[in-house]
Amino acid sequence: MLTFQDLRAVGDDESKRKNFVLSVIQDHERSDDYKVAKDAYEYYCNRNVTISEYQKLLYTVSGNAVPDNYSANFKMGSGHFHRFIMQEVQHLLGNGVSWTHEDTESKLGTRRYNFDNQLMDAAEKALWGKVSFGFFNKDHVDVFDYLEFAPLFDEIDGSLKAGVRYWRLDKNKPLRATLYEIDGYTKYVWYARDDEDAHDEPKRAYLQTITYSEADGAEIYDEENYPAFPIIPFWANKAHQSEIVGLREQIDCFDLIKSGFANVVDEASIMYWTLQNAGGMDDVDLARFVQKMKTVHAATMDEDGAKAESHTMDAPFQSREALLNRLESDLYRDAMAFDVRNIANGAVTATQIKANYEDLSKKCDMFEYQVLKFVDGILEVAGIDDEASFTRTQIVNQTEHVQTLLQAAQYLPEDYVTTKVLEIMGDADKVEDVLKKMDEERYSMLETDEPTEGE
Numbered sequence: 001m002l003t004f005q006d007l008r009a010v011g012d013d014e015s016k017r018k019n020f021v022l023s024v025i026q027d028h029e030r031s032d033d034y035k036v037a038k039d040a041y042e043y044y045c046n047r048n049v050t051i052s053e054y055q056k057l058l059y060t061v062s063g064n065a066v067p068d069n070y071s072a073n074f075k076m077g078s079g080h081f082h083r084f085i086m087q088e089v090q091h092l093l094g095n096g097v098s099w100t101h102e103d104t105e106s107k108l109g110t111r112r113y114n115f116d117n118q119l120m121d122a123a124e125k126a127l128w129g130k131v132s133f134g135f136f137n138k139d140h141v142d143v144f145d146y147l148e149f150a151p152l153f154d155e156i157d158g159s160l161k162a163g164v165r166y167w168r169l170d171k172n173k174p175l176r177a178t179l180y181e182i183d184g185y186t187k188y189v190w191y192a193r194d195d196e197d198a199h200d201e202p203k204r205a206y207l208q209t210i211t212y213s214e215a216d217g218a219e220i221y222d223e224e225n226y227p228a229f230p231i232i233p234f235w236a237n238k239a240h241q242s243e244i245v246g247l248r249e250q251i252d253c254f255d256l257i258k259s260g261f262a263n264v265v266d267e268a269s270i271m272y273w274t275l276q277n278a279g280g281m282d283d284v285d286l287a288r289f290v291q292k293m294k295t296v297h298a299a300t301m302d303e304d305g306a307k308a309e310s311h312t313m314d315a316p317f318q319s320r321e322a323l324l325n326r327l328e329s330d331l332y333r334d335a336m337a338f339d340v341r342n343i344a345n346g347a348v349t350a351t352q353i354k355a356n357y358e359d360l361s362k363k364c365d366m367f368e369y370q371v372l373k374f375v376d377g378i379l380e381v382a383g384i385d386d387e388a389s390f391t392r393t394q395i396v397n398q399t400e401h402v403q404t405l406l407q408a409a410q411y412l413p414e415d416y417v418t419t420k421v422l423e424i425m426g427d428a429d430k431v432e433d434v435l436k437k438m439d440e441e442r443y444s445m446l447e448t449d450e451p452t453e454g455e
Contacts, residue, residue, distance in 0.1 A: 002027050004152045004161035007181075018188050018200065021179050024164045028150035033242075037129040037146045040244035043251065044085060044128040048077035050252045051259060076259045080251055080328075081244060084335045085127045091338070092364045092371065093120050094393040104386045108378065113140035123371065126234045130242040133163070134374060135180070136230045136381045138207060144231075151233065160233050182229050206230055232377035235370050247335055254327045257320060276307040336363040364392065414438070 002024050010020045028034055042049045052075055096116040099105060109115035118134070122143045125132035129146035144165055152162040166177035175190040187201040205223035236243055275281065281289070289308075292299045299308065332339040336359040343356055368390065375388045409417045418438065419431050 001031070002152060004154045007152055007162055014200075017179070017186070021164050021177055021188055022190065024150045024152065025166050025175075025177065028164075033130060034146070036242050036244065039248075040081075040128040040242045041145075041147065043077075043081040043244055043248065044124075046077050046079045046082055048075070048252065048255045050248075051075045051077065051255050076255060078251065078255050078258070080254070080331055080335075081128070081247065084247075084337045085124055085243065087337055087360065088127065088364060088367060089120055089123045091360055091392055092368060092390055093123060095391045097375070098389045098391065099386050101386050104384055107139070107382060107384055108141060110140045113142070115141060118143055119371070119375070122234045122374065123367075126236045126370070127243045130236050130240060132234045133160075134232045134234060134378055136226070136232070136378055141378060159229075160231060161229055163231055180229075180231055183225055184223075226381050227383070228381050230381045232374055232381070234374040237366065237370065243335075247331065250327060250331050250334065254324065254331065257324055257327070260320075274309050276309070278306045278308075333359070336360060361392070 002020075007020065010016050039049050093116070097105070097119065105115060109118060118141045122132045122134050122141075125143060125145040131146055131151075133144040133149050133151070135142040135144065148165055148167055150164045150166070151160055152164070153159065154161045162179070162181045164177050164179050166175060168175045177188045177190075179186045179188065181203075184203045184205045186203040189199055205225050207224045207226070275286075275289070289299055329339075331337075338357055338360045343353055371390075372388060379386060405412075405417055405420055415435055415438075418434060422431050422434060
């Protein structure tokens with residue numbers, strides 16, 4: 001594992017620094033964490049890498065294994081891992097970030113790079129990759145995942161002091177990389193063909209003041225850097241590991257059994273025939289008989305007393321279905337996720353709903369700690385003094401909540417009760433219009449009640 005101290009030991013020689021950057025990329029992709037993150041991303045995309053490599057085998061009379069290319073071999077990946085990640089992110093961050101100062105949001109994001117969206121993107125990438133990275137880029141945050149950014153941590157305090165972001169469109173296309181350091185960034189490129197010259201760029205500061213003139217065009221007038229390293233790590237959990245750890249084996253088991261069940265059903269749907277008094281038919285004759293039954297659905301039997309009888313099979317399903325239900329229930333429990341099936345039937349009280357959210361809420365409590373550390377790091381680099389808070393999203397019993405509010409309405413301000421009722425009913429965007437209309441009605445009533453002249 002290469003570190004920040006290894007980078008410092010290289011010195012200022014640009015040739016050595018470029019070779020070091022390439023070594024960082026190669027070392028990063030050889031690491032176990034990178035391999036776990038790469039597989040986790042496939043599961044996040046609903047692609048099960050375990051069953052995709054699974055090959056059914058047949059065994060000959062001599063005991064040799066050969067590929068089974070004849071029977072059904074479905075390879076169905078489930079969306080459990082993607083569902084668990086999206087549920088956790090949306091439950092905690094779905095309503096966006098609330099700030100104590102109104103101008104904070106505009107300082108952290110542009111229209112294209114809205115901070116709420118970037119934060120959710122960083123959270124998703126952290127959960128499947130173990131960590132993601134937020135780069136405060138002057139007026140917005142860019143997000144890097146673990147498959148494209150190789151961090152260089154400090155050996156003394158463990159903080160992130162440098163890193164390499166790299167990418168290429170294809171293995172035959174140029175490899176491009178950017179080395180980020182506290183005092184600026186440097187861009188490098190490696191071409192797949194030796195006859196092309198590399199166009200590396202010199203180190204630049206993060207903040208540049210550019211002037212434009214008709215004679216000289218764009219020219220860098222001044223450069224400066226941030227008070228701290230502008231890339232902040234966003235860890236998925238205190239263990240610093242991908243959320244796929246501990247769930248992958250169960251997901252594989254579920255997908256394999258589900259795929260195997262489909263194979264059995266497919267094979268059981270095949271009709272087979274038994275022929276009596278037709279011992280003179282060889283394999284070729286039998287194949288012709290089956291082919292004719294598939295095409296014309298009729299055949300003649302030449303031999304006396306010959307008889308053909310069709311058969312079908314019923315696939316056993318009770319044990320597989322019970323095991324799939326058990327595995328899915330265990331997955332939700334171990335992932336501390338919310339299973340909507342538990343409240344899908346019948347009238348469910350608010351207490352029951354809250355109890356079903358308990359595991360997910362506890363998990364988000366721990367995840368919120370990582371989110372706030374990341375946000376505080378971004379605020380420090382941006383020079384913003386503020387605090388973030390979140391309002392969690394969840395299913396509610398609307399009738400019960402509204403009734404509770406109305407019962408307490410005599411002790412609460414009317415505007416507060418109206419706002420809360422509209423939020424519960426999903427009409428939060430109409431709060432301002434409704435309150436304005438209520439104020440107009442009050443003023444109208446006051447004018448009507450005023451005495452006229454002469455009374």
